[in-house]
Amino acid sequence: MNLFERNQKQRNFFNEKIDSYDQVHETYMETKKTLAESLDKNTSKILDLGAGTGLELIHLFELYPNASVTVIDISENMLNELSKRNFSKNVTIICGDFFESNFGNDYDAVISTSALHHFKPEEKLILYKKIFDCLKSNGLFINCDKISLSQEEQNNSMYELENNIDNYKHIDTPLTVENEINILKQVGFIDVSSSKVDKSDYSLIKARKGN
Numbered sequence: 188m189n190l191f192e193r194n195q196k197q198r199n200f201f202n203e204k205i206d207s208y209d210q211v212h213e214t215y216m217e218t219k220k221t222l223a224e225s226l227d228k229n230t231s232k233i234l235d236l237g238a239g240t241g242l243e244l245i246h247l248f249e250l251y252p253n254a255s256v257t258v259i260d261i262s263e264n265m266l267n268e269l270s271k272r273n274f275s276k277n278v279t280i281i282c283g284d285f286f287e288s289n290f291g292n293d294y295d296a297v298i299s300t301s302a303l304h305h306f307k308p309e310e311k312l313i314l315y316k317k318i319f320d321c322l323k324s325n326g327l328f329i330n331c332d333k334i335s336l337s338q339e340e341q342n343n344s345m346y347e348l349e350n351n352i353d354n355y356k357h358i359d360t361p362l363t364v365e366n367e368i369n370i371l372k373q374v375g376f377i378d379v380s381s382s383k384v385d386k387s388d389y390s391l392i393k394a395r396k397g398n
């Protein structure tokens with residue numbers, strides 16, 4: 188199954204999950220709060236990749252009420268929920284695949300939570316290059332996402348992705364923090380760092396575009 192087909196599978200998965208999504212993800216609110224608190228103080232123009240129903244934007248708009256946020260997400264049902272939130276007037280919504288959509292440019296920050304752990308390292312290289320290119324000089328990428336706790340765990344999930352994808356409705360293939368950091372450095376990010384959040388299989392990774 189190629190990347191396009193896998194992404195359509197994700198789309199169907201999240202479209203079907205919509206009724207229970209916010210309830211299931213309530214336990215991740217602390218993680219999303221940490222992300223919003225990690226932004227630079229002068230942040231104004233933000234791109235959120237895989238914003239879903241917009242849970243991470245609740246706290247973000249409390250801290251940055253005048254922020255202008257663009258979101259890209261492949262699931263129309265998730266975005267429909269986001270569009271009902273009271274901050275949605277400050278949000279430009281793009282329904283599309285990360286790998287097909289135009290990201291725009293000149294963002295102060297690109298953020299993402301729980302949305303990028305489905306790609307192979309070579310696909311992440313392409314995606315992170317797109318993120319690098321759409322940031323302003325000195326802009327920040329913050330990804331708070333699921334990680335593999337060992338190379339073996341990463342290899343096992345990648346094996347399933349390569350060989351058994353048809354047997355899954357949805358498959359998580361997180362990379363280790365070390366592999367994430369290496370890919371970010373390869374595309375040119377500097378000051379790449381990771382920190383723990385309240386979930387043991389999650390990490391908050393920050394990476395900066397230089398001047």
Ligand SMILES: C[S@@+](CC[C@H](N)C(=O)[O-])C[C@H]1O[C@@H](n2cnc3c(N)ncnc32)[C@H](O)[C@@H]1O
Nearest residue numbers: 194201237238239242260261262284285300302
């Ligand atoms: C687990 S949800 C996270 C939603 C939100 N960020 C949160 O933390 O609650 C993952 C989101 O990523 C979106 N997504 C997954 N793969 C995508 C892709 N290739 N292009 C665009 N959106 C994608 C899904 O539709 C879904 O809304």
